[in-house]
Amino acid sequence: MARGQIIGTLHERCTKLLGGFEQVAKRRSPHGFRLSMLVSEYLSIYQQPWYRMCRSARAETAIQRPGQGAPEDNKPDAFPHPKSQMQTKTTPSSPYPFDCLVFVRNVHSGTNKTTLKSLFGQAFQDQDQDGTRPTPTMGLDYVDFTKGMDTCYLRLASPAHAMRLLTYFDARPKTQAHGLDATGRTPLNGDKPIAMEIVQGKKEDVYWEKVPEKVRRQAVDRVVQSQLANDSEVERCNETSGSRRKKRTRDSE
Incomplete structure (x- = not known):
């Protein structure tokens, strides 16, 4: 049968x-x-x-039945998205820099890009003190803001800068008192503090798809160079630490 x-x-x-x-x-x-x-x-x-x-x-x-469209989740993304977990490392062939996009809510609707860049740049003003390598853009590459909105997107120089930004504002809740407030103040009763999240997955794909290819490539190159510089710095620190341990061992003999 x-x-x-x-x-x-x-x-x-x-x-x-x-x-x-x-x-x-x-x-x-x-x-x-x-x-x-x-x-x-x-x-x-x-x-x-x-x-x-x-x-x-x-x-x-049911899975193999012909004549049915593929499930929505199985449709190919606009970009190949190899991420299976947080912070997949960006490579020269990546379609865009992974984990470098932050979505921000509750900014003042009357603000502007210059004010927002100063406001969020506070997270990187003391970056030399904790060993973070300084960058010409202070970690914040671009503020994507439309006048009249209370949300915006931030493009960061690297995933480490994105995490630093979130950590800074999580520890220091702020709100804008007015549209030109570039420092922020502690939220009062009824104020909504500025909230942030790293954009990942399909939403990240959709956003970067709308960015010109030249800009995407430049962003990828900056992240790759930043990663190489950080890897070299870590290697140098490890070598220095190893030399110190060997010296202490010889001195104790």
Whole structure:
């Protein structure tokens, strides 16, 4: 017997048994038919190997059924998005710099790009003190803001700068007192503090798709160069630390 005929026979048997079971439940439950007996009978059917085989075959058939469009989640993204976890490393072939885009809410609708750049640049003013390598843009590449809106996007120089920005404003809640407030103040009663999140996944793809390719390539190049510089700095620090440990070992001998 062909595989399709076997599956059809199993499915028909399963349907008849469960259909009869449902009819018995509807007919007898008003007269005191014990629910535990119904449950036991159902479980005895469910645990049969042929029933599990039938369920598996039906699921496989549904997936392979022709004439149906692909699920929304399986449609290809506008960009190949290799990220399976946070902060996939950007490479020269990346379509855009990963984890460098931040979405900001609750800015003053009367503000402007210059004011916002000064406001958010506060997070990078003391970057030399904690070992973060300074950049000409102070970590903030571009402020994507439309006049009259209370939201904006920020393009950061690297994922590390994006995380630093979020950490800074999480520890220091701020709100703009007016449109030209470039320092911010502590939120008063009823004020909504500035809120941020790193944009990832499909939303990140959609945003960068609208950015000119030349700008994307420049952003990718900056992140790659920043990563190389940081890797070199880490290697230098490791070598220095190793030399100090060896010296202490020789001195103690």
